[in-house]
Amino acid sequence: MILQLVQSLVDRGETRDNAAGLVLSADPFDLMLRMEQVWDAANITQVSLARQNLWSTGDFSNLPVAGSLPWDHLGYAYVLENTRAVQILRRVVREYRAGEALGIPSPGTQRWLNATEALLFGAANPLSTWLSTSSIRDDPEAVRRNAYWRLFGLDLAFGDEGNGSPKYVKANAANTGFVTLFEELLFELWQAMSNERNTSGANSSDDDRIYRIAEQLRYELGTRRKSDMLLREELAAATALGWADLTVSIDSPLIVDLRAQATSAGDRLRLIGDRVGLPAHSQSASFFAMAADLSIFLRAIEAGIVSGPDYAWALYLSQPPQGAGANPPKPIGSESRRVITEWAAATGKDLKARGKPVDSNRPRLVAVR
Amino acid sequence: MAGRGIKGTDDGSGYAEQGENAELRRELENLKEFVGKLAQASSIEHIFTKGFDDIKDQLEDKLAPLRALAPVRAVLPEKAAASLRDIRLSLNRPNFNLDETKSIASDDQSAKEQAS
Numbered sequence: 001m002i003l004q005l006v007q008s009l010v011d012r013g014e015t016r017d018n019a020a021g022l023v024l025s026a027d028p029f030d031l032m033l034r035m036e037q038v039w040d041a042a043n044i045t046q047v048s049l050a051r052q053n054l055w056s057t058g059d060f061s062n063l064p065v066a067g068s069l070p071w072d073h074l075g076y077a078y079v080l081e082n083t084r085a086v087q088i089l090r091r092v093v094r095e096y097r098a099g100e101a102l103g104i105p106s107p108g109t110q111r112w113l114n115a116t117e118a119l120l121f122g123a124a125n126p127l128s129t130w131l132s133t134s135s136i137r138d139d140p141e142a143v144r145r146n147a148y149w150r151l152f153g154l155d156l157a158f159g160d161e162g163n164g165s166p167k168y169v170k171a172n173a174a175n176t177g178f179v180t181l182f183e184e185l186l187f188e189l190w191q192a193m194s195n196e197r198n199t200s201g202a203n204s205s206d207d208d209r210i211y212r213i214a215e216q217l218r219y220e221l222g223t224r225r226k227s228d229m230l231l232r233e234e235l236a237a238a239t240a241l242g243w244a245d246l247t248v249s250i251d252s253p254l255i256v257d258l259r260a261q262a263t264s265a266g267d268r269l270r271l272i273g274d275r276v277g278l279p280a281h282s283q284s285a286s287f288f289a290m291a292a293d294l295s296i297f298l299r300a301i302e303a304g305i306v307s308g309p310d311y312a313w314a315l316y317l318s319q320p321p322q323g324a325g326a327n328p329p330k331p332i333g334s335e336s337r338r339v340i341t342e343w344a345a346a347t348g349k350d351l352k353a354r355g356k357p358v359d360s361n362r363p364r365l366v367a368v369r
Numbered sequence: 370m371a372g373r374g375i376k377g378t379d380d381g382s383g384y385a386e387q388g389e390n391a392e393l394r395r396e397l398e399n400l401k402e403f404v405g406k407l408a409q410a411s412s413i414e415h416i417f418t419k420g421f422d423d424i425k426d427q428l429e430d431k432l433a434p435l436r437a438l439a440p441v442r443a444v445l446p447e448k449a450a451a452s453l454r455d456i457r458l459s460l461n462r463p464n465f466n467l468d469e470t471k472s473i474a475s476d477d478q479s480a481k482e483q484a485s
Binding site: 067071331 | 420443444445446449452453454455456457458459460462466
């Protein structure tokens, strides 16, 4: 939602860095109202007239909300959270609020601190109903960890801030088979990409298999999404991590105050981590590089774009094939390629080679038990 | 020493062989020219009499196995195409990996190049 808000300002005529600065220095209440507006636009639950009247008073209410589900997928939040950005920013807020160990914050940094406490760390705000936290589940990080576990069967790569085991409710109903399917799909997509122009040699791409794995992934994700479950948590997580993403995307007042100027988000986060004594994940650059593309990739899987083997190309071609009709949408091959490269770098798995060859010596089907 | 020399090199038979070869070569050239003219005439006549359609059909039959090598890529159903457009629209964002001034300058440059 945060990066999409920046884009709306760019569409209105702001330069990219100006738009980012406007959002980073916005009043937290305006950001809350924008979230209400975005939730309303998604048309998931009926929003009362009072709420509509309220969000229409916000600073950003005149900016149109583009698309029908205008926030990032939970996968975006998951990979960005693995950079440890939230825990690092928590230390920054604590240091600035508790003393002057990091220096005197500039007015821009103080505005950022206000918004960060509201968006990331649950500071009281008059529109708390959309939030995914309450007295029953009061830790936003624990709520996100619960959502990651349920949707992906994955935990974060680190524990709590003190490196202890994280405390969150680990639901029994979780997609523990997600990673296997996901990595198998990436492998098959790579085969298809590398054979895209192959017209003479052995061609190991398999559109039917791509379709079947994509369909299975869609079923798994859809099981946890029944009746729009986890959407509220997804919006909260995507907003929190979008805020962290934007914070380290430019040399904002906070970055300048912390003397963490750099040329990439990963480097800025690393420098901030060094300042507050909490190292960022060593593969942060890969997480930042794939987050937005993973969001598009998983949304496309969940939307069921590939409804048959003949449409598998939508996941691995970068341009529509010849004869794709008038004004065809751009397939997501570029995004898939980025996810393959960065997921392989982040996990250390070679997705471009099959780890275990298919056993062709097995004579019979596995017996049913 | 003379006995060890190459026999028959100076008895005239070599020159006779060369003459025969030259004659054979001339006849071969004539034959090639004749066959070429025949083939050309028949191709042109074929096109004039039967049109290009027959040749197209023949080529299609011959190249059919190659066509099977290419994967089938159907047009996305309208609903799926609309979903994909919506996803891109919903998740559109600025790219912070590019230097803003540089990207604007390069866009201007490419626009100028296109205009020229």
